[in-house]
Amino acid sequence: MSDRLPGFSTLAVHAGAQPDPTTGARATPIYQTTSFVFNDADHAASLFGLQAFGNIYTRIGNPTNAVLEERVAALEGGTAALAVASGHAAQVVVLQQLLQPGDEFIAARKLYGGSINQFTHAFKSFGWNVVWADPDDIASFERAVTPRTKAIFIESIANPAGSITDIEAISTVARKAGVPLIVDNTLASPYLIRPIDHGADIVVHSLTKFLGGHGNSLGGIIVDAGTFDWSTGGKYPMLSEPRPEYHGIRLQETFGNFAFAIACRVLGLRDLGPALSPFNAFMILTGIETLPLRMQKHCDNARAVAEFLAGHPAVASVSYAGLPSDKYNQLARKYAPKGAGAVFTFSLKGGYDAGVSLVSKLQLFSHLANVGDTRSLVIHPASTTHSQLDDAAKVKSGAGPDVVRLSIGIEDKEDLIADLEQALGA
Template identity: 55%
Template sequence: MTDSTRPHRFATQAIHAGASPDPATGARVQPIYFTNGFVFDSTEQAADIFAVRKTGYSYSRGSNPTVAALERRVAALEGAKAAIAVASGQSAVLLVLMTLLRSGDAYVASPRLFGGSLGLMRRLDGRYDLRPRFAKGMTPEDFEAAITPECRAIVCESIVNPCGYVTDLEGVAAVARRHGLPLVVDNTLASPALIRPIEHGADIVVHSTSKFLGGSGQTIGGVICDAGSFDWVKAGGYDLINGPWPDYDGLVIPERFPETPFAVACRLFGLRDLGPGLSPMNAFLTLTGIETLPLRMERHCANAKAVAAFLKDHPKVAWVSYPGLPGQTGEENARRYTPQGPGSIFTVALKGGEPAALAFIAGLELVSHLVNIGEIKSLAIHPATTTHRQLPDSEKAAAFVGPETVRLSIGLENAEDLIADIAQALDRVD
């Protein structure tokens, strides 16, 4: 006999959470609802949905049944109360920042972040006065030292893109709680298969679903997860969450949606006003990808460790940033937070500098020269001239993306074949 009251384990949730057989047809696979709008039962129902007095489908930009299934699945995997799916990971970061902040507000940001996030933060600072205050280092004390009275959140990545450093989430979460700030964690590189940030104190989790969640490099998408853990009313401020919405008959979100006010604010402001809705086809493909997430992450981690170990001992390699290897920077955090392995993204520096790094990438045959990460196929890129090109040289060095550095995203191929390809590419480097 089984205990039907016990929550399903992770692998089962990855396959089943958020979706069920279609009641109209019996279809076992989640249907793709390719439609702009949905017929209302009555004029009263239409008015109630638009006034947020009742929930329901009206227009696919704000909600769609296929997209809703993805939202429920990712929320279940992350242990969140609700999730909002959007058009890209970049959109997810944008909506979080713009929902939390108004002009003149600040937030503490990790000094190591994906280049696209850094570029967005600087643009929002220059044009809209949303001010990032970058911590000087990665310790909880560094984050705490950067807090000022204007700060409204703390933002970090669980596993840093691209160096693979694993953040001390519980330490940073303790800082956030002491100062009454929500902790926002980008969990893209870990996926909930390796780290569930909410279990370590995060209040908001974001993903680029284009990476490990989808897995096959077919789609663009993002998701925002609301843990339902932060007391927005007690914290005060956050006018989009706590203040009345005149265009919704004076709606005060925490009064009507006390468990998920942040998610509701993101949907109303982000999807209804700004509009970066997710295509139902992309939601369907991501749902399909998530079904194999636990199996894929196990292989990703095993392959990455094997490749990183080979590179670490190669005479043409200056250093490798993978914290899953003994003696590497961040090894203790990696062992604590990612016992299955710290993902499959890391950087490697060539002793020959930028010419060697570029020659190495050009010499790869099995590994693709491609800007994405987290795919089934192994990928390589030169961050200093692509994803992180906008950073000053000092910040590139701090982020482990100097001119001598290559970012690798290790896929699911046979590890021996990957090592052989990397070895022959290194042989071509002077």
């Protein structure tokens, strides 16, 4: 190619990949192996000592996974990435590098219900403490900062309501506090929003959702922006202090602007073990090739469905940032001008019972706990994904008792609207 930078669609197809040098295979092969042969004893020692890059064991790295990592890093504008078994695994591995027992991290209240549960309950056993802030009140993030704060965590487009988070404003708070900003970009994908362009230091995804896009493979990924100085103030010893398991190497000093991705691999993935299957990596890579086409269709369909629901007499309200009347529309225009995503909620005048009833009457929409599929999906969050929260917390997270969440697929929009119309009428 010429010296021009490839466009997004070109990167989605080609980044990280090349024909297999042995067989000439054009698609990235599935390297379904546990381990890799060393050239000799010196080669093995250099790999284990982080003095050379290469493959050792698929729990730590695999050539199929490496293509996926390079592709997502390129799409997000990061320096390096690490693929893991799920989005939840990505969050654990990221925070393991940042937090010691007794440390805190600030998280936006509007998050996927599974993340709220993980942060509130599971992380307590590690001694990691979450402090909640309101993404609609930037000052609440500032008030939450203490000397124990080590990170801020937000979603670019929040699940389930599809609200847009002001990434730049919260990034300013993180910079002032001297901590990294972590952005879960699952619902937006880099096609709609690139958080690193707006001040994020780390981006995570559930690859299971829009990047994979077909509801067939679990995966997660961590992208290092290469923007944070991990040596400042001694806050992050996993990166700044000598690592005894690697003969005293200081990761920040040795690996520079991709030190965090290295730490996640050699200190997190190596020891915690949430490795991504090479087969799943292959499936997700195949999905990413059509990401730009799918995301635009998702967004166009979602806008049409939201407009229909907004005018229906059985609907009390619609929360979709793509509607001009929505409170997040200005943020959507700033951060996601190509579309406000495909996941949103609406409230029914009949309350909790009406929400449960509607889900059971839909025929084309699949009732399941996932988003980002080619198929359109529906769920009643208060009775499922957010059921572990009390009523007040459900409302704060955008999952009140009358709320139904839709993930709009790539079917014909007229068919989706017809299905909703018959279910609402029934």
